[in-house]
Amino acid sequence: MSRTSTALIALAIAGLAVGLGLRFAAMPSAAQIAWTLGTLPVLAALLIEIVRALARGEVGLDIVAALSMSAALLFGETLAAQVVAVMYAGGTFLEAYAEGRARADMSALLARVPRVAHRHSGDGLEEVALDALAPGDRILVRRGEVTPVDGTLASATALLDTSALTGESLPVRIGPGASVMSGAANAGEAFDMIATHRAAESTYAGIVRLVEAAARARAPMARMADRASLGFLAVTLAIAGAAWGLTGDPIRAVAVLVIATPCPLILAVPVALVAGLSRAARFGVLIKGAQALEALSRVKVLILDKTGTLTDGTPKLTAILTEGIDETETLRLAAALEQASGHPVAQALVAEAQGRGLALPVPEAVCEAPGEGLTGRIEGHAVAIGGPGFVAAALGQPAPDLPPAEPGALRVTLGVDDRIVAHLTLADRLREDTPGFLAAARRLGIRRIILATGDRPEIAARVAAPLGLDAVEAGLVPADKVAIVLRERSAGPVMMVGDGVNDAPALAAADVGVAMGARGAAASAEAAQVVLLVDRLDRLLPGIEVAQRSIAIAWQSVAVGLGLSVLGMIAAAFGLISPVEGAIAQEAIDVAVILNALRALAIRPRGIAPATEAA
Incomplete structure (x- = not known):
């Protein structure tokens, strides 16, 4: 929150307190001066803001606040003017506090951006700026540090906390060669990783850019609130003018203006929407x-x-048909040879073998026919893997007679020494x-x-x-x-x-x-x-529900706040509420509106377990 809003609320409260003290000390004239002096800084700041808004082509309900304070001072209702000043400065302060709290989760993402990295250089380490990192650099990530760029794990294991990025509260353990997302925190022992992207091109940098842009676009609802504020301003002036014209009592008009200031339209919509953005970020x-x-x-x-x-989006092993060899040995030999290829099918088989805890020997004399298959030697055996025709040709045998694979599936054949021993089926699974x-x-x-x-x-x-x-x-x-x-x-x-x-x-x-x-x-x-x-389709569900409930909370706050304000204006027009009482009533309405809008921060989508929310 800004220093200006803090200073204005401090001056307004001080003016109110000093004036009340003088009033109780039987010094009414001095009290009037104190309240006037306490109101003027807030009124001046408000008028400056109104002029700036008009220069941008914006007209809002801040004008009502300025009119109410000015009218109250003009007609000698200095206490009412001071209460309105406290109310307005307090509303601005509370709004700044509420938005700051609502943005806390987004700000937490930005605050975690690493500034330097520890890069291996020769026999030692050097601390370098992130911009100096290049693909292929070997980086040490210490316990508690945030991974600076996208890369792959070069150590035996790592324990990563991705809660700030994905909402997953439990750390994830990964093995050698696994992808490491930038922005994840090291929750275990120090590990080495190989950079695959520059810092500006990495995942976390992209997220930061998105977060920084997230609050710039104004919602149609917020723009509609601005337009509605003009209508409310007209209604306020009409009721105030009618109350004065029909009764000849300007104090009733002052009371109407006071209770209409500021308006839930100013406070409820932005707070609820920003709270919704922040809450959705908690679920990734x-x-x-x-x-x-x-x-x-x-x-x-x-x-x-x-x-x-x-x-x-990636092929997964769905079936193994073997001929005189068990499935585990089939997968071990296939994945061992596929380590030499960067093809998605090869990567899928290697990942499957590593997921089953199989130790993969290093292939020798590997020869790859792009798009067809590989041949090489594994532990002294001649091994071939690829399409059935490729493997049969490599072994000098006729192509096997196989039933067609299901639509979208891919069949890979494995040959060892002089015979075909297995057929593996891979598919992109639902x-x-x-x-x-x-x-x-x-x-x-x-x-x-x-x-x-x-x-x-x-x-x-x-x-x-x-x-x-x-x-x-x-x-x-x-x-x-x-x-x-x-x-x-x-x-x-x-x-x-x-x-x-x-x-x-x-x-x-x-x-x-x-x-x-x-x-x-x-x-x-x-x-x-x-x-x-996080790469899960069901994570969109909490986003939809948070959006729906945030908008509902915003409209609820607007409807209730406006309804109470209109009732208060009517009561003031009939002389049932004094300017001071109106100011106090409107302050209560504004506080209630802000607190209600902040309920968006506590939205817990149905069906989402607490464990999926970032701690």
């Missing part, structure tokens, strides 16, 4: 500003990409959380769910079969996805979820674009309005 959902938050709350149509969204996510999305008000993919129709049909989708669109190019987004707008606001470069145009065209995972394609993260910081 980064929403780029209040406008995106409001759009997310209204979504009725969900369009999903397939690869990397509904599915894992995410485990997908069915539950789709059912929960419908409960949150999404009426239509569509799969839009560039894959072949038979593959899309296989993936969609158990999901109960409303439509399946396959064989699409990026322009086709954009056309589907535009077409579906007739059914309501559209949310598009994807992770690849080809999804970026559709993400930008949708009312809400959601990029899967903080390390998805940079183009998709840039085009999207929402980024999931």
Whole structure:
């Protein structure tokens, strides 16, 4: 919160206290002077802010506050003017405090940005600025430090705390060669990692850029509140003018102005929206500003990409058919040879073997035919792996007669010495959380769910079969996805979820674009309005619910605050409330409005266990 707001509330309270002391000391004239002097700094600061707002083309309810203080001073109601000054300065102070608290989780992300890294150099370590790191550098990450760039683990093991990034409260243990996300905290012993990206290109740098931009866009609701404030200003002046004109008593007009100042429209909307942004970040959902938050709350149509969204996006071992060799030995030999390849299938087999705790020997005399397979020697045995035709040719045998694989699946054959010993099947599997996510999305008000993919129709049909989708669109190019987004707008606001470069145009065209995972394609993260910081589709659910409930809280605060203010103005117009009583009543309304808006910070989405929230 700013020093100005702190100084203004201090001056206003001091003026009120001194004036009350003088009043009780039977010095009414001195009390009037003290209250006037306590009001003037707040009124001056308010007038300066009004002039600046008018220069920007903005007109708000701060004008009512200025009118009420000025009118109260003009007609000798100095105590009422002082109470309004305390009220206004206190409201500004509370709003600054509330927004500061609401932004706390986002600020925590920014505060964790590392400044230096410890890079291996020769036989020692050197401390270097992050900008000096390059791909291939070996970096030491000490206990408690934050990983400075994206990379791969070069030590035997590491324990990473990713709670600030993904909302996962339990540390994750990873093994050698595993990916290390920048921004994760080292919760275990020191480890070495190899940088794969420069600092400016890493995951955490991208998240920081998104966080810094998140609060800049104003929501349509906030802009509508500005427009509504003009109407409320007109109503206030009309009631005040009628009260004075019909009764001839200017004090009633002063009382009307006082109780109308400031207005819940000024306080409730920004506090609730920023609190919602901060709360969503606690669950690993980064929403780029209040406008995106409001759009997310209204979504009725969900369009999903397939690869990397509904599915894992990487091939996984689904079956092993062996001929005279057990499955474990098959996987050990296959993965050992595949260590020499960077192909996604090779990486999938190596990851599967490491996940089962298999020790993989180093391959020798490896020869790779790009896109076909590899040959080499493992522990003295000649090994070949790849397509059935490639392996058969390498062994000098006829191609095996195999039934076709299911749509979207890939079959890999393993040969050892002079015979084919196994066939391994890999496929991009449906995410485990997908069915539950789709059912929960419908409960949150999404009426239509569509799969839009560039894959072949038979593959899309296989993936969609158990999901109960409303439509399946396959064989699409990026322009086709954009056309589907535009077409579906007739059914309501559209949310598009994807992770690849080809999804970026559709993400930008949708009312809400959601990029899967903080390390998805940079183009998709840039085009999207929402980024999931953990690669799980179901993490979008708390984001939707937080958005819906934050907007509901904002409207609730506005409706209740405005309703009470209007009732108070009517009572003041009939002479039932004095200017001082009106000022006190409005102060109570404003405090209640801010506290109610801050309830958005405590939103706990249904079905989200406490363990998934960052500590």
